[in-house]
Amino acid sequence: GNSVTQMEGPVTLSEEAFLTINCTYTATGYPSLFWYVQYPGEGLQLLLKATKADDKGSNKGFEATYRKETTSFHLEKGSVQVSDSAVYFCALSGDTGNQFYFGTGTSLTVIP
Amino acid sequence: GAGVSQTPSNKVTEKGKYVELRCDPISGHTALYWYRQSLGQGPEFLIYFQGTGAADDSGLPNDRFFAVRPEGSVSTLKIQRTERGDSAVYLCASSSGGGAHNEQFFGPGTRLTVL
Numbered sequence: 655g656n657s658v659t660q661m662e663g664p665v666t667l668s669e670e671a672f673l674t675i676n677c678t679y680t681a682t683g684y685p686s687l688f689w690y691v692q693y694p695g696e697g698l699q700l701l702l703k704a705t706k707a708d709d710k711g712s713n714k715g716f717e718a719t720y721r722k723e724t725t726s727f728h729l730e731k732g733s734v735q736v737s738d739s740a741v742y743f744c745a746l747s748g749d750t751g752n753q754f755y756f757g758t759g760t761s762l763t764v765i766p
Numbered sequence: 767g768a769g770v771s772q773t774p775s776n777k778v779t780e781k782g783k784y785v786e787l788r789c790d791p792i793s794g795h796t797a798l799y800w801y802r803q804s805l806g807q808g809p810e811f812l813i814y815f816q817g818t819g820a821a822d823d824s825g826l827p828n829d830r831f832f833a834v835r836p837e838g839s840v841s842t843l844k845i846q847r848t849e850r851g852d853s854a855v856y857l858c859a860s861s862s863g864g865g866a867h868n869e870q871f872f873g874p875g876t877r878l879t880v881l
Contacts (some may be wrong), residue, residue, distance in 0.1 A: 658808075660808075686867070696874075697769075697770070697857075697872040697873055697874045697875065698809070698857070698859075698872040699872070700869045700870065703869075705867065743808050743809075745808070747865075752797075752814045752821060752822050752864050752865065753811050753814070753822060753824070753825065754799070754801075754809075754811055754870070755811065756801075756808030756809045756810070757808050758806065758807050758808050759806075759807075759808050
């Protein structure tokens with residue numbers, strides 16, 4: 655079956671620190687992979703995505719590379735800001751592209 | 767333009783009651799999804815509509831849950847004989863087309879509490 659495993663939080667970093675949030679997946683077929691972000695008081699938003707192996711998704715300084723050999727899609731950012739404080743969800747789409755499977759979310763707090 | 771809206775934002779009900787949760791997708795979006803998010807968990811897929819029809823309802827947990835989208839726009843998630851375990855945030859999302867290549871836009875959710 656399809657599932658996503660995310661590193662547990664919460665994560666607390668100082669401003670300008672390097673961020674990695676690990677995500678690994680189990681899937682049948684060839685899923686697309688996503689990172690969603692939920693800022694305080696707001697709904698889920700798509701942060702970035704990758705639709706095939708070795709693709710790199712990037713947005714707002716965040717990056718993640720679709721690694722089929724390690725079944726991973728780790729989220730990274732070189733220098734986090736206070737405004738990056740949010741909950742981050744890794745997700746994959748199933749074979750049909752219509753079912754989405756989310757991880758449990760990782761809460762990030764960036765302190766000045 | 768307006769995003770996805772959901773009403774009510776909060777719903778408190780008693781065990782055994784019937785509830786309806788409404789989703790207004792972004793205008794023109796043909797695909798609509800319902801998810802359930804329990805505390806400390808990620809969203810869990812419930813059902814996907816393409817137009818008026820439920821293209822995939824395999825995530826509905828049991829026959830107490832039902833959803834409709836009669837005119838291909840607004841959708842209603844209906845829960846019969848609510849149980850305490852149904853307490854969660856119910857999220858709706860829409861996209862311009864189904865599939866992984868079309869971004870889903872999420873609403874703010876309806877927080878359902880079953881006493």
